[in-house]
Amino acid sequence: MRDELEEALRHSQDGYGRAQHINQVDLPKRFYKSVDVARVEDGYVVTLDGRQVRTPAQKIPVVVQALSIARAMAEEWAAQGEYINPATMPMVRLINAAVESGESTAPAFRAEVGKFVAGDLLLYRADKPQELVAEQEAVWDAVLVKLARQFDVAFQPTIGILHQEQPASTLTKLDEALEGQGLHALTALVSITGLTGSGLLAIALLHQLxxxxxxxxxxxLDEDFQIRLWGADEEAMERRAQRRVEFDTAVAVVEALRA
Known part of the structure; x- marks a missing residue:
């Protein structure tokens, strides 16, 4: 399911998708000296040599609602060397993805989180070995309990991979938990959902659970269990570390916009 969402993002968020494949193109040379943050009527912008930053494909002016997001973007622009490497600019890529996708995509992004909730990672359990079963029960059930208490919902976890329908009222209430989130926050929540494989974890993060x-x-949890059994693969751990950077970036956006 995580792969399906990432594929959807490559098509629906053009600026973000291109950055995922940055190694396939030549990196542009740095063309600016100074980087600043400025206040504008609608929020905050990053400027390069006094000119407002625009998205790479559609050349849309980038305006964000939180100063911390603008500062994070500015730090990424300032950290570039002779060449501009979007792979080292997770905040810029995420915000560009939101801006270039457009406000009309916000309902689809909200629905994408809901699709994951309906067949969420936390709801499909192993039947063995017992150590893994116990870990899933301890960690995942704790998350489900917090969500159940917060939103007055019930879940139907299952063993195996066959689809288990969740109560309609649960899905409705958890969709309502995303009410009021703007495009930038929803883009970040979709990123969190894709990186974790769980819409429930994204909603729990949003509501500070x-x-x-x-x-x-x-x-x-499952991956760490396998690592304890068989050891870690160096390349896989490098990919995981990069995903953690993207995850932390998305979380920072959610937290900034919530505040």
Whole structure:
């Protein structure tokens, strides 16, 4: 399911998608000296040599609602060397993705989180070995209990991979938990959902029921169990570290816009 969402993002968020494949194109040379943050009527912008930053494909002016997001973007622009490498600019890529996708995509992004909730990672359990079963029960059930208490919902976890229908009232209430989130926040929540494989973890983070570390640990419980059994693959761990950077970036956006 995580792969399906990432594929959808490559098509629906053109600026973000191109950055995922940055190694396939030549990197542009740095063309600016100074980087600043400025206040404008609608929010905050990053300027390069006094000119407002625009998105790479559609050349749309980039305006954000939180100063912390603008500062994070400015730090990424300032950190570039002789060449501009979008792979080292997770905040810029995420915000560009939101801006270039357009406000009309916000309902689809909200619905995407809901699709994951309906068949969520936390709801499909192993039947063996017992150590993994116990870990899933301890960690994942704790998340479900917090969500159940917060939103007055019930879940139907199942063993195996056959689809288990969740109560309609649960899905409705959890969709309502995303009410009022703007395009930038929803883009970040879709990113969190894709990186963790869980819409429930994204909603729990949004409503401060979990810390970022707790959500990341829950999302990788199965993977960590396999690592303890068979050891870690170096390349896989490098990919995981990069995903953690993207995850933390998305969490920072959610937290900034919530504040």
């Amino acid at each position: 979990l810390t970022a570390d707790e959500a990341w640990t829950a999302a990788h």
